[in-house]
Amino acid sequence: MSDGCITRVVGALAEASGMRDARLNELVRVGAAGLQGEVLRVAGDAATLQVFEDTSGLALGEPVRRTGGPLFAELGPGLLGTVFDGIGRPLARLADATGDFMAAGAELPTLDRSCRHEFRPSVAAGIEVGPGDTLGQVDERGLVHHVLVPPGRGGRLRAIRAGAWRVDEPFAELDDGTALALLQRWPVRRPRPAAARLAYDRPFITGQRIFDFLFPVAEGGVVAVPGGFGTGKTVIEQSLAKFADADVVVYVGCGERGNEMADVLADFAKLVDPRRGTPALDRTVLVVNTSNMPVAAREASIYLGLTIAEYYRDMGYRVAVMADSLSRWAEALREIGSRLQQMPGEEGYPTYLASRVASLHERAGRIRCAGQPERCGAVTLIGAVSPPGGDFSEPVTQACMRVAGALWALDAELAHQRQFPAVDWHASYSLYVGVVEGWFAQAVDAHWPALRAQMLRLLQRDAELREVAAIVGPEALEDGDRVTLAGAAAVRELVLGQSAFDAEDAFCAPAKTFALAQATLELVARARTALARGAAYTELDLMAAQRAIAALRSAPVAEHRRCAADIARALDPIAA
Numbered sequence: 001m002s003d004g005c006i007t008r009v010v011g012a013l014a015e016a017s018g019m020r021d022a023r024l025n026e027l028v029r030v031g032a033a034g035l036q037g038e039v040l041r042v043a044g045d046a047a048t049l050q051v052f053e054d055t056s057g058l059a060l061g062e063p064v065r066r067t068g069g070p071l072f073a074e075l076g077p078g079l080l081g082t083v084f085d086g087i088g089r090p091l092a093r094l095a096d097a098t099g100d101f102m103a104a105g106a107e108l109p110t111l112d113r114s115c116r117h118e119f120r121p122s123v124a125a126g127i128e129v130g131p132g133d134t135l136g137q138v139d140e141r142g143l144v145h146h147v148l149v150p151p152g153r154g155g156r157l158r159a160i161r162a163g164a165w166r167v168d169e170p171f172a173e174l175d176d177g178t179a180l181a182l183l184q185r186w187p188v189r190r191p192r193p194a195a196a197r198l199a200y201d202r203p204f205i206t207g208q209r210i211f212d213f214l215f216p217v218a219e220g221g222v223v224a225v226p227g228g229f230g231t232g233k234t235v236i237e238q239s240l241a242k243f244a245d246a247d248v249v250v251y252v253g254c255g256e257r258g259n260e261m262a263d264v265l266a267d268f269a270k271l272v273d274p275r276r277g278t279p280a281l282d283r284t285v286l287v288v289n290t291s292n293m294p295v296a297a298r299e300a301s302i303y304l305g306l307t308i309a310e311y312y313r314d315m316g317y318r319v320a321v322m323a324d325s326l327s328r329w330a331e332a333l334r335e336i337g338s339r340l341q342q343m344p345g346e347e348g349y350p351t352y353l354a355s356r357v358a359s360l361h362e363r364a365g366r367i368r369c370a371g372q373p374e375r376c377g378a379v380t381l382i383g384a385v386s387p388p389g390g391d392f393s394e395p396v397t398q399a400c401m402r403v404a405g406a407l408w409a410l411d412a413e414l415a416h417q418r419q420f421p422a423v424d425w426h427a428s429y430s431l432y433v434g435v436v437e438g439w440f441a442q443a444v445d446a447h448w449p450a451l452r453a454q455m456l457r458l459l460q461r462d463a464e465l466r467e468v469a470a471i472v473g474p475e476a477l478e479d480g481d482r483v484t485l486a487g488a489a490a491v492r493e494l495v496l497g498q499s500a501f502d503a504e505d506a507f508c509a510p511a512k513t514f515a516l517a518q519a520t521l522e523l524v525a526r527a528r529t530a531l532a533r534g535a536a537y538t539e540l541d542l543m544a545a546q547r548a549i550a551a552l553r554s555a556p557v558a559e560h561r562r563c564a565a566d567i568a569r570a571l572d573p574i575a576a
Contacts, residue, residue: 086289086301132371219364227410228390255328316375462488487524
């Protein structure tokens with residue numbers, strides 16, 4: 001395979017001659033240090049290269065070595081609980097090998113070759129196997145890791161052996177001589193195949209009341225979370241990664257601050273997953289490309305995270321991908337496009353931004369997995385967007401909104417009012433409501449859809465009345481309207497507001513969400529009944545009931561029954 005040499009360097013881009021046979025997106029080693037990069041453009045004998053590392057010190061004439069293939073993700077046991085950079089290098093093992101500051105061209109395989117995994121076959125030699133068929137299992141941090149026939153492979157199984165294997169050691173062999181190992185390699189930009197895409201059938205439980213109750217997302221759906229600086233996007237993403245009902249979580253920190261990612265690592269190491277009783281980090285894969293890392297690797301980091309998510313999806317697991325943030329990923333596209341002198345579109349972003357965003361989001365979904373036994377998996381994508389100045393009309397936000405099934409719009413004014421999550425319930429929406437309401441009605445309470453509609457009507461009326469109250473003052477309103485304002489304030493405080501720092505309130509089960517919403521709306525109904533019987537608004541004492549409802553928010557599960565009884569006693573006198 002012929003190599004080239006550097007003829008030009010511009011920031012993260014380099015040009016090389018002698019690359020006539022190079023392929024688009026082929027992985028290359030640039031310079032004497034062997035920096036990782038990929039081919040972005042080929043013109044005759046010259047190629048333009050995107051370098052994933054700092055190009056400081058590169059000189060003209062240094063060699064460029066081709067690898068013959070694109071950027072691959074290494075997939076297999078050992079991914080869970082590990083932190084990788086944007087191109088799949090394990091940061092902890094790199095730190096052990098090279099120190100806290102990564103050396104130029106440093107390389108370690110994604111999966112540890114020294115670690116052995118106990119493989120238990122589930123099939124016998126002599127049978128026909130096809131792509132996606134389960135061959136056996138490996139225990140991975142409390143999760144059953146199903147070992148599958150790689151896509152595109154198949155045939156009669158000549159031999160299969162149990163034992164403790166390294167990921168690169170063959171444990172099975174097909175009749176055609178193909179060796180099968182625990183390790184699979186897959187191009188990060190190519191979606192992994194599935195037998196069929198399936199319709200949504202259940203919600204993705206987030207544990208955040210405002211999302212599960214007002215703006216639910218289906219499992220396998222896509223959510224856009226736009227918000228300006230300080231509106232809490234990262235806190236929401238981290239809360240979902242900690243508490244959402246998923247078997248595996250892939251958290252991609254794309255262009256975020258290093259201290260935030262350090263906090264994530266520290267929190268996840270201490271947090272216990274309530275479903276499995278193990279550290280939350282044991283079900284999590286973190287892909288980290290912080291703001292001080294080269295921009296070019298940001299573009300690859302999102303694809304790496306999705307490829308890892310699809311790998312666990314193919315085992316039949318429900319996977320959640322938290323991408324924070326897609327704006328930084330789009331900025332990498334803009335920077336690369338400008339260096340390639342491509343025709344700019346709106347605000348300098350490349351003209352293909354919308355199609356690239358759409359193809360990215362299409363990798364989410366619920367599928368029937370290829371192979372036997374029959375199983376279903378799902379990838380749910382929650383993508384944070386950071387519009388400059390909170391302007392939702394900017395190109396990245398608009399491109400995400402076109403393909404997302406739900407919008408959780410964050411509002412800076414609500415954040416300044418200490419309303420968290422700072423979700424604007426007037427601008428937010430969910431197209432999955434009709435799909436998931438039946439599940440909530442069956443699994444939680446039959447009145448769930450009606451209660452949700454009632455709360456939205458209350459909030460809409462509250463918005464209208466607050467405009468009037470801002471002019472004439474709340475005391476000038478009719479008593480019924482004052483009850484609406486008070487009830488909406490209670491909804492915002494007791495139901496929609498949630499504390500990420502309260503151990504009992506950080507996650508809220510759907511049953512508790514319904515109980516809080518039902519009690520708060522019952523408080524409003526009792527107050528209106530009292531007015532209808534001739535009471536004046538100033539005579540109503542709503543505070544005792546509000547305190548009782550607030551106590552339920554932070555009460556452990558063992559005290560929910562007592563709190564419900566306290567709420568009922570506090571509500572009784574209001575309409576008496």
